[in-house]
Amino acid sequence: MNRDEIVTILIETISGIQKLTGRPDEPILPTTKPLEDLEDFDSLNAFEVTVEISEIIGRDIDVGIFGIFPNKKVPKKITIEDIAENIFQKLN
Secondary structure, three states, rough: OOOOHHHHHHHHHHHHHHHHHHOOOOOOOOOOOHHHHOEEEEEEEHHHHHHHHHHHHHOOHHHHHHHHOOEEEEEEEEOHHHHHHHHHHHHH
């Protein structure tokens, strides 16, 4: 799985969660920062996305890839491209 495929999966998954929860259908781009740019998207939603992505790729992923738990490797409020890169690095 390459970075672009991961970006696509992230966008589709995040968009699906936003729609399921009745939030506005906002454009989600690779440069979108889900925790900052999307209306009412929060850490619980990030956890839901993480679980879904883990099932899709067949590997456990920590919710920290969204920057929820600040550390030196992952800053808070990162873009979908950054999240995809974190997942890609975990897979390889």
